[in-house]
Amino acid sequence: MRKTIVTAVALLTAAPVIAQLPAPVAGVSPTLSRVAQSGVLRVCTPGDYKPFSFMKSEGVYEGLDVDLMTSLANSLGAKPQFVKTAWATLMPDFVSGKCDIGAGGISVSLERQKQAYFSAPYMVNGKTPITRCENVARFQTVEAIDQPNVRVIANPGGSNERFARTRLSQAKLTIHKDNLTIFDEVIKGNADVFVTEAAEAIVQSKAHPELCAVNPDKPLQYAEMGYLLPNGDEVFKRYVDQWLHLAKAGGEFDARRAAWLGK
Structure with a gap:
């Protein structure tokens, strides 16, 4: 009996400590969770780069990446919300958490990669x-x-x-x-x-x-374009990469690209 009482006391004493240490849940994406709860996919974009993203008027955008981000948001049961940024402030705005994804003709670079993930490249654009x-x-x-x-x-x-x-x-x-x-x-x-x-x-x-x-088919420097993704959110990156793969395999990407680039 004494042993049982001691064990119970020990467990009760330890309980508050255990409660303060939430167990990690495998496979949870903070970005996907936030989008699911809010119903909004926040997209950072400079909005000055045709044909990828162009702000026609306050809060109104058009372009290839605008169409694709709308498609991505739809796949998540959400609506896109375009957050205006500038090329000089793109990375500070993104890493500060103002948005869930960055789009609008963003070149993949090692400097940007130090601060954020990139999706799989969706276009070679030197x-x-x-x-x-x-x-x-x-x-x-x-x-x-x-x-x-x-x-x-x-x-x-x-x-x-x-x-x-x-x-x-x-x-x-x-x-x-x-x-x-x-x-x-x-x-x-x-x-x-x-x-x-x-x-x-x-x-x-x-x-x-x-x-x-001048020779757009033979650029001066190789470059790829991708979407900025939150650093460390592996689940969200895999989701975006798979969405992009299916958009390409199913013909949606080529159709939208042709509408804006004519090829």
Whole structure:
């Protein structure tokens, strides 16, 4: 009897300690749990990068990634909520927890990978010059662009600025804060060339007959695009990767891509 009483007392004494240590539940995603509870998938996007994500008016977005994020949200029984950010503040905004996923033509980079996960890449989209059409023959290579008499323009905070600063260090660089009007600067002759992703160069050359993408099928630097995902949330990453795989295998991805890129 005494032994039984001692054991019971010991268990009661230990109970509060055990209660303070919640057991981990295998396979639980904090991101998926939050989305399920709120019914909202929060998407960080700069919203200034056609054809991936473009803010038409306050809170109204369109583009390839906007369509795809809507599809992802639907698969989760949720609605997408697009959270405006900028290329210079994308990573601080994302890692601070303002959103569940980042989208809008985001290049996969090792620097970003230090702070967040990436989904499987959904597009190869290397660096491509865009210039006035009469200058296409002049800007065929990095070496031809990286000259002191060449005026390069770039938007701040993303891979375009990083490419310009690291690969075009001899050229005269201007940082233009508005990614939507940067092409006008080239058209007006205030800059000679802008190096951006092939998809954007193609779309903008179609929108502006004065401009030509230089060899978009043979980019100056290999690059991939992916979706930013919360660091450490393995379950959410696997979910997004599988959703993307099924969207590609089932033809949805190609249909949406063709609608925005024409191919």
